[in-house]
Amino acid sequence: MEAKDGEGNTPTQLPAPKVEPSALKDAAAQLADHRLFLESLKAVRQANTEFKRPSESELRNLDASIKRNSALVRKLRGGGPVLMLPSPPAASPPTAGGSGNVSGTGGVAALLAECAKLNQAKYVSELASAVAEAPQKTSEVAGALEVAAFLHQRYADFAPQFAVALAKAFAVTKAPATAEEERVLGRRRRSCLRLAGEAAVAGITGKDTSHIAAMVQELASVKWARDVDASASSTSLLAALVKPPVREALLRLPGDPIPLPVPDSMLQQDADLTQQPLDVVEGVSTLRKELEALKSEQEQRWQLPEQQAATLLKAVEATTSGCTGALLAQHSALREVESEVTRLANTRGDPPAELSAEYERRRKAYEGLRAAMVSLCEALGRALPTEVLDAEKEGAADRDGAAYTRIGIISGTPDSQNAGSDDGGVFDDREARAFYLSMPDIRSQVPAVLLGAAAAKAEASTKAASAAADTEASIAPDGSAPAAESSTTQGATPTATAEGAQGAQHPTPAAAAEGSGGVGSEGPGISSAATGESDATKGGAAELPRAAESQEQQEQAVEGIKQEKDRKGNKESGKQAEEKEKAMKTDKVEAGANGSKQKDTEKAVESDKGEGAVHEEGE
Structure with a gap:
């Protein structure tokens, strides 16, 4: 054999391929066995037909x-x-x-x-x-x-x-x-x-072969997507049918090729074997003869008519297609469960028992269906469908390409890719991100009694009631006004006011001497006393609206406590509200008594005024 060198001009002699004589003998023996097998098939068929x-x-x-x-x-x-x-x-x-x-x-x-x-x-x-x-x-x-x-x-x-x-x-x-x-x-x-x-x-x-066609069509009519076990069983049964010699005879498909240890060029009749050893030349010659005899037997073997073979092959292809679709669906479902198991195992520890059991069930179903598909493809002399191989390669690439992040979550998964980008993809999914970053509103989830909200409201009501009580206490029991109400009566007490009134009714000699200056000198004295009495009366009257306001505040506080009691239904809070209500009612009664005392004081002042006027007229 000649070939051109690197320059493309000078013919060079290629080195003869190295061939083992033992490999040639083994290949010739395999060809002879297969030829004898075909001869036995022919003899058996002749015995059953002739x-x-x-x-x-x-x-x-x-x-x-x-x-x-x-x-x-x-x-x-x-x-x-x-x-x-x-x-x-x-x-x-x-x-x-x-x-x-x-x-x-x-x-x-x-x-x-x-x-x-x-x-x-x-x-x-x-x-x-x-x-x-x-x-x-x-x-x-x-x-x-x-x-x-x-x-x-x-x-x-x-x-x-x-x-x-x-x-x-x-x-x-x-x-x-x-x-x-x-x-x-x-x-x-x-x-x-x-x-x-x-x-x-x-x-x-x-x-x-109508009965065989009916059997194969029954296998192809399985509900592939619903019943995985039945799909695996049907595929396995079909694989048992289409093994040689049924594949070549009933489906008219080619048989498995026998590997040869020499290139096809050496098996040609005009091949140059001068550079080979003698035992190699003899082995190649024997191999040629066995190949020719095998081809002759293959041409003479019986095969089903093309129309019937096409019917059987169509049913076989339908079964193969259905099994391929079921295998892809099971692989996709298995990947989803596997991804979920891996995610939970890396984020929360051990996955739930139910999820692990589901994964094992799907894994066994997928492995059984895949084993049946492999058997069928081997029986038909084919490789696995490219769709199945591509899906498995994609799944393997996803598993191999997964890497752990700084908190132990697998990156490269759909969940991690869809996670929020603000935190750098630290969290596995939105649920985990919300768990760590979104703080819940405790006030809307926990009863107010446990948070002390009812106690705070009760304390505010107590303070309001105390302020109202202090306001009522600032009014004297006899209804007189506080000392700070008038500049003319600073430091005056109700007792001093009463003494002033008595002095006006029974003046001392000094006062009478001072008042002997005539009507003009007495006028200021009487006017001053009357002014003091008027200021005291005005001070008591000014406190009445304040007491009314405090009473309204008390009633509002009591009403709020009642509403809180009805809304929460807490017995302890209700008891406290009742006690506060009783206290408020007691304060209201006292406030009413104080109001009566104020009215009595006003009547006494009016009567004193009348007596003073009569006394002046008598003088």
């Missing part, structure tokens, strides 16, 4: 008793060891489900020998149902396929009844009550579906 059934005269010579045939049916329904195949020799080629003649002393060999001695022409439907329901595990499918092939080659009406029995055995007539029953049902349906596919490939059920 055969000669025994005549009716030959069947009449066999035992047709009900007892022995019923025992055979019961033995078939039991499955288990009777369907186990003997271990094949190590050098024997693989077979398609073990179809064909069985030799040895295994359970299936003994069962076939017993079938050969009986005439089951009248019990074909029972035998078909028994064989369809017989395999309880996938390891028993090969034995059931051997029995089905034997009965198909003896009785013409076995194949159509066997197809109907397979569809009936696959259907779910009763929902499982326990988890164990659900597992048993799943194993039986998986074995039944696998048996139906391999029976079609082996040529037992003929070209009619």
